[in-house]
Amino acid sequence: MNDSPEWTARKSEASLWFQGLRDRICTAFEAIEDSQTTGPFADQPAGRFEQKVTSRAAEPGSDAGGGVMSVMRGGRVFEKVGVNISTVYGTLGEAARRSMKSRKDMDGIDEDPRFWASGISLVAHMQSPKTPAVHMNTRMFWTPHGWWFGGGADLNPMTEVPEDTAHFHAALKAACDRHDPDYYPRFKAWADDYFMIRHWNEARGVGGIFYDDLCTGDWEADFAFTRDVGSAFLDAFLPITETRRTETWTDADRDWQLVRRGRYAEFNLVYDRGTKFGLETGHNPEAVLMSLPPIAKWP
Template sequence: MTEELVTERERAAAWFKDLRDQIVAAFEGLEDSYTGPHSDRPAGRFEVTPTSRTADDGSDAGGGLMSVMRGGRVFEKVGVNISTVYGTLGERAQMAMAARKGIPGMKEDPRFWASGISLVAHMQNPHAPAVHMNTRMFWTPHAWWFGGGSDLNPCIEYAEDTQHFHETQKAHLDPHGADWYPKLKEWADEYFYVPHRKRARGVGGIFMDDQCSGDWEADFTLTQDIGRAFLPAYVPLVEKRRDTEWTDADKDTQLIHRGLYAEYNLVYDRGTKFGLETGHDANAVLMSLPPMAKWV
């Protein structure tokens, strides 16, 4: 393994940690600045728990931090997880990776390294949108690539909120080329579609996977800008909607929409499947599930 490769992996892992720290601080700031009907509650704070992954032979295989806030003034449940894991892929994961990504040689040398940040926020106020974001780097001896994006999941939709979310992401992608935003928007529309419900999970966003142009620096910068777009795209929406009055019917709408979100994450989401198949901490992998949901 070359020194350059180790340095690249260290840089990526450090960036995901830095982005996590920025988001945690911003979300706790939203809790502190809230002055609405539930401001008599203590401001929510993240509970941080180390996570670990153990290889089949019992050796250390990496880990990370699971940061979860529950029962806050603004956030009903939000998780911001980071991890850096490594080892060898099991047979099922090898087959899936080789089939989906067309990587030769996985059976002969199934080593991997993966690092990233994953975030899901479920809100107290039904008018404040839920959201998902992740960015990641994956490496095997045969290839490396980046992936990630963010998508907005309101249960009560506001056209101006959707516009702001998308325009902010577009502004961060445009410096990389005018074709990036429409490409990643279309990819998100396809990826976050729930086939058995014949509808989208939310109002979309941006998403990419398998990004390996051959220029690591360019791909890393693109991934960083996907991450940098998140807070300015999302925080103003929370600030706008967190004080809106809601009814029991609004809350019911929120719980039903959360059911759709849970269905998608358990049935289709690749990150959920990969995390469970490679033996990562199940609580961290399933952090994305809402605290309460409803089906009709």
């Protein structure tokens, strides 16, 4: 597979889609901040996203791409939320090439290790322990040997509320079912397995969906599915936030929230594929580690 004009156009289309999704999410989150008029943080200014351009480490004089971090800190609803987009390219290092060799069509990766990747990554840590943290990402990956999509979303309450879990999963299932009735059960099971903190033998949250290496051979269909997953995120998450953000909470609730955040940090540093890939390919570590909570504790 060469880098033809067709693939150049497809890459551009995907990158622009991720940027547009970032804009929609940031606008929606700032609107939530504006509408929060009760609660312990209502008297402080509504949170706003600050943007910072990031870059991928490369040889002097070379262009390896980068991204934009959009981070809100200390808001009325969001204690810390990052919505990052990136488009990076270059050649894969030895460690990254080793991880690719298990994939189909990657036999020539040592001879031609070029890659291109673009995506959006979101993690929100909330002020209220009653409002779940959440993660979402979608991405496209290309090499001369093959391409694929990946992503998903998962909900991370401090204590599960069954109706919130049902709502979150229903929104993701609806997005999956528009494309293939097998997608939701398959990708839910993948999420249940992936988002396990194995050294504690406990789930990171209440799951969602997770998929990787999605390449049916129909780029348009796979990209359409990835777009629907991204678009479903606000429908899945916003109603839960709007309901839970006004509930009262105690110091004990906050203490438990910080313990759960510690577990979240452990997962991202030990197991998360995106964290490993970002650090291995030289992306800005501030952007890669954006997912870590602002405050956490370990008992």
